[in-house]
Amino acid sequence: MELRAALGDSAVHQEPLELEGAKLEARLSPETGEALAAALRSCSEQKLGLLIRGGASKLSFANAPCHAALLLDTRRLLAPPEIDAEDGVALVAAGVTLASLREALTATGWELPLESADAASTLGGTVAAAAESPRFGPVRDFVLGLHVALASGERVKFGGRVVKNVTGYDLNKLFTGSCGTLGVIESAWLRLKPRPAVVQVLEADALGRGPGEVLAACRRSSVRLGAVEGVGSAQRVRLELAGDETAVASDSRELASQGFVAGQAVSQPEAGGETGVFRVRVTVRPTAWREVADVLLLGGGEVVSLPARGLVLGSFPLADDADERAISSVWRLSRLAAERGEGSYVVAAAPASARAGREVYGDPGETIPLQRAIKAQYDPAGILNPGRFVGGA
Amino acid sequence: MSLVDELQAIVGADGVLARTEELFAYEADGLTLHQGKPVAVVLPRDKTEVQRIVRACRANGVPFVPRGAGTGLSGGATAIEGGVVIELQRMNAILRVDPDDRHAVVQPGVVNADLSKAISHLGLFFAPDPSSQQACTIGGNVAENSGGPHTLKYGTTTNHVLGLEMVLPDGTLIRLGSATGACAGYDLVGAVVGSEGTLGIVTEATVRLSPIPECVETMLGIFDGVVDACRAVGAIIQSGLVPAALEIVDQRTIHAVEDSVYAAGLPRDAGAVLIVEVDGPSEAAASQVERVREIALAEGARELRVARDEEERVRFWRARKGAFGAMGRLAPDLYVHDAVVPRGKLPEILEAICEIGDRYQLKLSNVFHAGDGNLHPNISFDRRDEEERVRVIAAGEEILRTCVEAGGVITGEHGVGSEKRDYMRLLFSEEDLDAMIRLRASFDPDRVCNPGKIFPATRFCTESDPKARGYDKVPIS
Ligand SMILES: Cc1cc2nc3c(=O)[nH]c(=O)nc-3n(C[C@H](O)[C@H](O)[C@H](O)COP(=O)(O)OP(=O)(O)OC[C@H]3O[C@@H](n4cnc5c(N)ncnc54)[C@H](O)[C@@H]3O)c2cc1C
Numbered sequence: 001m002e003l004r005a006a007l008g009d010s011a012v013h014q015e016p017l018e019l020e021g022a023k024l025e026a027r028l029s030p031e032t033g034e035a036l037a038a039a040l041r042s043c044s045e046q047k048l049g050l051l052i053r054g055g056a057s058k059l060s061f062a063n064a065p066c067h068a069a070l071l072l073d074t075r076r077l078l079a080p081p082e083i084d085a086e087d088g089v090a091l092v093a094a095g096v097t098l099a100s101l102r103e104a105l106t107a108t109g110w111e112l113p114l115e116s117a118d119a120a121s122t123l124g125g126t127v128a129a130a131a132e133s134p135r136f137g138p139v140r141d142f143v144l145g146l147h148v149a150l151a152s153g154e155r156v157k158f159g160g161r162v163v164k165n166v167t168g169y170d171l172n173k174l175f176t177g178s179c180g181t182l183g184v185i186e187s188a189w190l191r192l193k194p195r196p197a198v199v200q201v202l203e204a205d206a207l208g209r210g211p212g213e214v215l216a217a218c219r220r221s222s223v224r225l226g227a228v229e230g231v232g233s234a235q236r237v238r239l240e241l242a243g244d245e246t247a248v249a250s251d252s253r254e255l256a257s258q259g260f261v262a263g264q265a266v267s268q269p270e271a272g273g274e275t276g277v278f279r280v281r282v283t284v285r286p287t288a289w290r291e292v293a294d295v296l297l298l299g300g301g302e303v304v305s306l307p308a309r310g311l312v313l314g315s316f317p318l319a320d321d322a323d324e325r326a327i328s329s330v331w332r333l334s335r336l337a338a339e340r341g342e343g344s345y346v347v348a349a350a351p352a353s354a355r356a357g358r359e360v361y362g363d364p365g366e367t368i369p370l371q372r373a374i375k376a377q378y379d380p381a382g383i384l385n386p387g388r389f390v391g392g393a
Numbered sequence: 394m395s396l397v398d399e400l401q402a403i404v405g406a407d408g409v410l411a412r413t414e415e416l417f418a419y420e421a422d423g424l425t426l427h428q429g430k431p432v433a434v435v436l437p438r439d440k441t442e443v444q445r446i447v448r449a450c451r452a453n454g455v456p457f458v459p460r461g462a463g464t465g466l467s468g469g470a471t472a473i474e475g476g477v478v479i480e481l482q483r484m485n486a487i488l489r490v491d492p493d494d495r496h497a498v499v500q501p502g503v504v505n506a507d508l509s510k511a512i513s514h515l516g517l518f519f520a521p522d523p524s525s526q527q528a529c530t531i532g533g534n535v536a537e538n539s540g541g542p543h544t545l546k547y548g549t550t551t552n553h554v555l556g557l558e559m560v561l562p563d564g565t566l567i568r569l570g571s572a573t574g575a576c577a578g579y580d581l582v583g584a585v586v587g588s589e590g591t592l593g594i595v596t597e598a599t600v601r602l603s604p605i606p607e608c609v610e611t612m613l614g615i616f617d618g619v620v621d622a623c624r625a626v627g628a629i630i631q632s633g634l635v636p637a638a639l640e641i642v643d644q645r646t647i648h649a650v651e652d653s654v655y656a657a658g659l660p661r662d663a664g665a666v667l668i669v670e671v672d673g674p675s676e677a678a679a680s681q682v683e684r685v686r687e688i689a690l691a692e693g694a695r696e697l698r699v700a701r702d703e704e705e706r707v708r709f710w711r712a713r714k715g716a717f718g719a720m721g722r723l724a725p726d727l728y729v730h731d732a733v734v735p736r737g738k739l740p741e742i743l744e745a746i747c748e749i750g751d752r753y754q755l756k757l758s759n760v761f762h763a764g765d766g767n768l769h770p771n772i773s774f775d776r777r778d779e780e781e782r783v784r785v786i787a788a789g790e791e792i793l794r795t796c797v798e799a800g801g802v803i804t805g806e807h808g809v810g811s812e813k814r815d816y817m818r819l820l821f822s823e824e825d826l827d828a829m830i831r832l833r834a835s836f837d838p839d840r841v842c843n844p845g846k847i848f849p850a851t852r853f854c855t856e857s858d859p860k861a862r863g864y865d866k867v868p869i870s
Pocket residue numbers: 422423458459460461462463464465466468469470481501522523524525528529530531532533534535536537538539540541542589590591593594595596717718806807843
């Protein structure tokens with residue numbers, strides 16, 4: 001009832017539902033930052049756990065929630081984006097979908113450096129989950145400022161709209177990728193990328209090319225996406241070149257001399273349904289990409305390597321009711337792949353049963369006490385996505 | 394045993410400075426306006442010594458201040474509340490270079506330029522390039538999230554740090570991030586970079602290395618006025634070009650440089666020069682030069698000179714990077730501001746800054762990272778002249794207010810330190826500051842690591858008392 005008073009009737013939907021194994025009594029969908037903050041304050045006081053979702057494309061990511069009573073839906077935080085086309089920056093509300101933002105930018109000389117395989121993905125969810133974009137790199141590089149509602153109901157801001165800023169701690173970094181466990185993002189200032197004059201795709205057989213050779217091709221200056229896809233003799237290197245005409249032409253000529261030909265668009269890694277699948281992202285030493293891919297290929301799924309980013313993505317069919325043997329086998333493979341690349345892994349999607357009782361974030365090691373201390377500072381009542389983050393934070 | 398004796402027992406007698414005359418050099422950093430006297434300066438050789446020093450300070454209830462080369466411009470390395478300065482310059486080894494994976498592991502005392510020198514034969518460099526790079530350390534760069542002229546294309550230090558090892562304020566050693574840059578959980582590396590030495594002492598950094606571009610072209614656009622040069626910057630950014638650097642030097646700075654050892658043949662009658670650098674594959678660089686030329690001339694440049702050879706290129710940059718040094722000739726002290734504004738606002742803000750300087754009758758000049766909107770209004774003055782000092786501070790505050798009103802911030806790369814802590818409220822509410830203090834409290838609940846920095850002085854009593862803020866009730870496992 002208190003929530004109705006804080007949020008208004010239209011933002012409280014009493015529709016019990018079960019998500020991620022949690023039984024939720026109602027869904028809250030605040031339309032303004034004030035309403036969001038009021039809801040958080042009230043939930044903190046009553047110690048009501050919240051499962052937070054944007055476009056829900058990342059719902060099967062993160063550890064299973066340990067206790068949550070309500071669903072907080074950020075899709076109606078929808079103020080129109082403020083695009084500064086002179087400066088190449090934009091203020092975007094959490095509920096805005098990446099697809100609509102991309103659309104809003106088409107008339108400008110700028111493009112959105114965030115990606116998601118799912119059309120429903122929202123800005124808030126993308127920043128909170130911070131999955132590295134295969135084309136543009138880490139989300140953190142493009143977040144200039146954040147407006148956040150804390151669990152206490154305080155509305156705070158970090159950073160700003162300028163492209164260079166060291167005024168105070170860089171809390172943008174702490175909150176980007178914190179999966180909604182420290183606060184709820186209301187909006188973000190993003191740095192945009194100049195739209196390239198030319199985009200061109202080239203491809204070649206991967207087989208018969210050494211891993212170093214492929215890595216060097218992916219690292220050429222106008223290559224913004226370099227991926228190795230497929231299995232065995234069908235394995236292809238696909239390169240997406242982008243930039244001004246001369247730069248692309250010069251790289252393209254050099255690559256042609258190495259046997260690359262005009263190719264098909266690179267398929268969106270990690271696309272496709274989110275059920276019945278186990279996805280892992282392994283971050284590795286760039287030079288180890290092939291060894292790591294070979295390990296993951298043993299699992300009989302699809303593997304996409306992004307050598308220059310030091311990233312290998314694996315995706316394996318795994319039924320929602322898979323048995324323990326099948327589940328532990330994909331986990332073991334993930335761990336082995338990370339060890340082989342002297343890196344680490346994150347399970348990006350998996351059936352709830354395959355995540356229960358396991359740490360999707362790999363091994364957080366000695367940083368756990370510090371991470372818990374941070375969580376306790378920002379969310380002392382433990383209401384934000386309880387149990388979803390590292391070490392059950 | 395006194396604290397100084399304890400410190401000597403840890404690092405040896407030659408690793409502790411405690412006599413008054415030895416401490417003079419440590420009373421300030423590059424910001425001479427703020428001073429603080431440490432009880433001692435201690436020079437550890439390895440992380441274990443750092444841990445023991447921190448524990449000794451804690452046991453004696455004395456705060457400590459990490460320090461690199463002391464070139465900081467916001468008072469960050471000054472012991473403003475006394476205590477022990479821990480100088481990291483002896484920890485200056487490059488521990489590992491992995492050229493194929495493009496990273497290096499270094500100790501914090503490695504001088505920025507020394508790293509790039511040591512790896513140049515591998516075709517690699519460390520991209521953050523503060524103008525002070527011949528002296529400043531990587532530890533200082535990490536703490537300040539330093540930038541440089543090439544930040545426009547390559548980003549600041551935070552984009553080049555993959556992992557850190559640090560001694561926390563309770564003496565524990567911890568590793569954050571990794572050689573691949575991945576971390577499980579919160580981005581702690583991202584939170585520590587730019588934290589101005591207040592969250593612990595960095596004892597090792599794993600940094601990203603970048604490939605030296607195949608071709609670099611450096612140009613000098615010569616303009617009648619600084620405002621025209623700013624317009625050209627806006628036009629270049631909007632054209633979609635991403636130059637490696639876009640730097641403006643105004644007329645007063647040109648004169649100071651040309652009168653100094655950094656003289657580069659900059660035209661004295663120019664209102665401003667715009668240094669533009671583009672890099673990449675040879676053909677691409679050549680076509681970018683042509684586009685820059687078109688834009689610069691359309692925006693009123695008198696001339697666009699392209700450096701003919703490496704020697705001329707180095708001379709252009711020496712003039713830019715030596716500008717602060719040259720300005721040191723104009724007066725005994727130099728106060729360097731560091732505000733940032735949205736790039737489209739540069740022309741009007743530059744006019745406003747010059748007006749403020751004139752109104753306060755100060756020697757104010759500008760040399761700055763125009764491509765990032767990062768201004769450096771420099772005020773030359775004599776700090777012994779009390780009346781002038783008051784004008785310097787008042788003008789500085791007015792400049793900061795003007796920049797904030799235009800949507801900007803008070804510091805782009807030099808940090809808040811003790812210098813700008815009282816201006817934090819121009820930008821942040823009490824709740825915003827409180828959110829930052831929560832991070833501080835997670836790392837340093839007792840506020841012993843570099844106290845007196847970043848947060849407004851009037852917050853100190855609550856910041857220093859965890860009980861007053863309820864931290865003692867928060868379960869910290
Ligand atoms: C002529 C001149 C030009 C400059 N140009 C630029 C520029 O272009 N761009 C730019 O960004 N800055 C510039 N600066 C500022 C300064 O050089 C940088 O901030 C630099 O990174 C400081 O490095 P340092 O080693 O001197 O650090 P110090 O000044 O010794 O310390 C700076 C801060 O870092 C902390 N610190 C140092 N070492 C550690 C450590 N190991 N662990 C934790 N904290 C630590 C200190 O406590 C302090 O807060 C310039 C300064 C001068 C004098």
